[in-house]
Amino acid sequence: MSGAEDLDAVVLHHVVNTLGWPGLRPLQEAAVQPLLAGDDALLLAPTAGGKTEAAVFPLLTRMTEHGWTGTAVLYVCPLKALLNNLLPRLETYTAWVGRSAALWHGDVGATGRKKILTGRPDVLLTTPESLEAMLVSANVDHRAFFAGLRTIVVDEVHAFAGDDRGWHLLAVLERLQRLVGRPLQRVGLSATVGNPEALLEWLQGSGVGSRPGRVVAPHLFDGQAPTAAHGPPPGDIQLDYVGSVGNAATVIAALHRGEKRLVFCESRRLVEELGEKLRTKGVTTFLSHASLSVDERRRAEEAFADARDCVIVSTSTLELGIDVGDLDRVIQIDAPATVASFLQRLGRTGRRADTVRNCLFLALDEAGLLAAAAMLHQWSQGWVEPVVPPPEPRHIVAQQILALCLQEHQVGDRLWKEWWAGFGHFGQSAEPIVRHLLDEGYLDRDGDMLFIGPEAERRFGHRHFMNLTAVFTAAPEFTVLNGLAEIGKTDPTLLTEEVSGPRRLLLAGRSWQVTYVDWKRRRCFVEPVDGGGRAKWGGVGLSFTSYALTRAAREVVLGADPQVRFTGRATSCLAEARERFAQYVHPDRTLIVRHSDGDVRWWTWAGHRANATLTATLASLADPAQRPNACWVRLSPDLTPQMWKQATADAGQRLCLPAVHEQALKGLKFSTALPQRLAEATLAARLADLDGAAALLGGQVRFVGQSTAE
Template sequence: MSSLDDLDPVLTHHIVNSLGWRSLRPLQEDAIEPLMAGEDAILLAPTAGGKTEAASFPILSRMTAERWQGTSVLYLCPLKALLNNLLPRLETYTSWLGRTAALWHGDVTAGQRKRILNNRPDVLLTTPESMEAMLVSANVDHKAFFSGLRTVVVDEVHAFAGDDRGWHLLALLERLQKSVGRPIQRVGLSATVGNPVELLHWLQGSGAGHRVARVVAPHLDASPAAHSATNEPVVDIQLDYVGSVDNAATVIASLHAGEKRLVFCESRRMVEELGEKLRLRGVTTFLSHASLSVDERRRAEQAFAEARDCVIVSTSTLELGIDVGDLDRVIQLEAPATVASFLQRLGRTGRRTGTTRNCLFLALTEDGLLSAAGLLLLWSRGWVEPIVPPPEPRHIVAQQLIALCLQEHRVGDRLWPEWWNGLGPFGQPAEPIVRHLVDEGFLDRDGGMLFVGPEAERRFGHRHFMGLTAVFTAPPQFTVFQGRSEIGRTDPDLLTEEIEGPRKLLLAGRSWLVTYIDWRRKRCYVEPTDGGGKAKWSGLGFARATSFELTRAVREVLLGADPSVKLTKRAVASLAEARDHFMDAVHPGGTLVTRGRCGYIRWWTWAGHRANATLAASLGAVTSPAQRINDCWIRLREDVDPRAWKQAVADVSGGLCLPEVDPRAVKGLKFGEALPPRLAEATLATRFADMAGARTVLEEPTRFVVEAGT
């Protein structure tokens, strides 16, 4: 086993004398050998497990031993707030060795960026979007800047891998590797995930199978006896039913006085409503979500580090590894989307010796109560979602092709695949996309070379192609100002809908009177007012799609299973009511077909949104076209009977169909306009499907409770 003596002596001296550490944690010890040997790795540990130091100490030791020069380490994070939080620690660690660390993201000033370009730091902390902006910028000589690059650390790697930001990240790393002309060590940091080996292979990209790699996770390798000897904190989980945001505010205001509490909400609107109600009850409250100004979000981050006796209300923006210091409590309104997300939030607490990891769930609705109970049932069994990259990232391929031409100015029309070193969808499968980009003018071809075309200039050229560097779509918003101070951003619908009386907004947990709207610049000016404000942010109009596993867990709860957590009397009574409510919709022996109160026939699959969408499309002969897909049931035609049902199921035995795609979804696919329409639709249809879940349901017995026409 490695130890402090294997690190650089100067670094070891400061670890012992400046940090006061007598030894390293198991993860930090086990990471030394592979990282100093240049291996790729995934470092796994529960939240607050010392992952940053486990990566940085051996990499900095290797940097010194091998005399790396220039910017040799990239430290990538999914959130700017996490980067801001990490910078002081990495500045300290690098300074011990006479090295430097610096920050580069959208909030960094032009002056700071100029200093970084003139005096390259040894470690650069940034996001993939900012890294892309550096690659395509005319002001950055990226080949010179990244010429010394040796290692990339990806913090919270699971947060990338599960969506399109992960494909974007992998493609960028391949382009960087091509630019520097050498393999780049890849190190991912994550809390516990369901499939760490697959996650490691994903992070390796084109190097998977060719480079030495390992998963470092001593907490998973240890025996049960070893686990008990590590003084893992006691976990205290409680589920309550309160029925409304107003009641939730009353409960939060009355409990845990004198403690620092972090409340997670599942929408920005709920954050705003709860924040205002807590302030009206005299609670010192800070808010954090993506539509608040930088200054507002920094107040919440500062409260994390310094404040006491307060409540911080947040969306998932404070879920990831920001140092929460002496946080006492986590409270969850409704339920997060995944068990993995819950584990991240639970890990915010219990960091001090003698403290307890805890989370109080406050359910506002019956659906919220069932979702929380189902999630906690899976958690109590030790189940965590596997991280699965979204399939068919054709729109990211199109974005990368345009970005590469912007970066290199001209790219050989037969050489472009070399930039991604054979990485999955970025190789031969991209040929039809290249042809479409040329045909539609996104790319021009001349003399065997590809370069940015007029259509790409028209669609993405605004503000130096800024829109090309982000792979997610944000609906248009108006920036809200009080005088010269920016408060945040709001949905334009709140500024255009017909109302009686003064127009009021709810933002940053306070109500504001709208005094002037600058339509051309998309700005809104406000003054403080006493209550009555509304909060709203539009998405793409789709409800949150619950997975097959979580929906099936809810079914188990309805059939009588209780999670191994504390249930309040209100929660017990509300669960009993929910079980009575759904008594005729669940059966332990399979699925049910019933006639609902609305008169139409429902097939209760309890399969989740994507599996139900797949089943509805595949069983078109018996499913009703006039329905909106949900997690629990599918509407059937009025004339369906057991015989017709049996025939329809037999007809799909040869293969399932992909779901139909809502035109709004195609319009909401970032860079979808750079794809042939059929490929854009096929991309989304594949992502909206759950073939495995659908097959599981079809293999189960189906019981008809009523015959059609009764």
């Protein structure tokens, strides 16, 4: 078995005789040498590409050869469900060499945790939040427990790196590294991304430049993602236009009967509405989204895995590598936010030798059709988004300083920086944050030592500081119960809005009538009814269309066709969209159009963040009250070409960050632990796209007279 001869003989025996594999996959072969050498690595492969085994087999070999003791490997995942799914496999693999694996996350009870603390499994599967909780818990001797730690495996690392959970994870890993007193090998597992080298460097943290690291991706062309020169990626992709949720349900019910279908929606409300309509058409339907109870999701996923002629409707909760059995089809309602998400979803199909990867897109309206066509245009060019960590994570710095003081009880006022080895924003630049934490009572001081202050106790001390271990602010929701059975959670506004007649909710694909609301305990009791329920969830997060995908939509309007199959309905709808938007696009410049209602709009096709940056930069010309829009910026109705020329002469060199409303800061957890100006600067940097704005300001613009179409 080429490339595997250096694996432990027992591991190799079981690969051949227990798993029945004729050989290792290319990624698994290529990963053996760098991981055995102790190098940091980023292992890239499409979904179901064998990444877990590519990491675990060499690490079990090292564990055996070097006699590692105690908990030597941490296997970190973004989702508890993914960890639950992985545990049986890792228990099997570790047992081959007389080792053990165990699971620690928020759903593991006190008995299970006590067993782990006394037994110390060789491989511990966990989440960043649970790692943080272990470090700050009075019930865990973290120095003793992590004394044998050698390697961290981060599964779905791209899912971490793109948001604040990634900064939190890296900061926790730096603290662990200092705790054990040795460099920790870091191994990231990821689907294809647009910037693998940068993602590896991000994962290495303070070890960049001092530790060897390697991107292992034999499926890529010369280590890079495929491009248009290689032709479209393989897959049976079709784009259809259906016009409504009801029509989508009709199409799904009629097509692919007898097959197992996974349908992705971009909101929980849409999952519920589509799920209900499919059930009324007699389709065996299961649902999965974050506001369903753990038991409800687990029952649905297990039933779906065992069934055949059925559909499961899901948000991105099933996008990652959770096993829901052997899928026949993936169906996408409208479009996912990124090409990377689409690749994850596409990779759920085509795992049998006689099948190909496939996805059917069902657009609910013209906007959904354009978004899908734009995303598929980028995909067919071989383009994948670079994973870019959110800038200026000052609020995570504040959280980490407080967490460190909980972990160590007290920290020297000049020594706290050493816990992050000068990594990124956690070094000298964090001094103003520490001063603010002291001034506001989040930290207290005794001589040269810092410790948790009364304000941190008041804001975050509930339930042993559990609120300090999670970096996201969750919108308040009410728990929905049918008797003693928890169904899930719902937005409280559904319980307070005026209604005529009985109040009904839509949850788990079924309608429920509210019988009693316990306002104090945030509980809602319901009974099943035949129909009429509504689904709704609020949220504090912001989802913006990117510069690249909005520009791709412009290319589609200008005539570019993604290299996928179109139905007649999709072709007709796209032709109508192109005709409607034709007056707002130009091949080599942007247009400033005076519309029939008097509006003057600059059709930038630049995405929400770039347009928000342009609005702030062109303050004298742009309407400051406008909401961010992906395609255009509203300008002064009195605008003339001369005014435009004067205002934009040097605007590309004096770009401004978007204004931040105080209400928006509530979505930035721990922002209250920052000075107001730093909290606003953090959010403003995340709402901006300076490169996109500069590109638009540097391009040519044409003024167009009054338009008659809207």
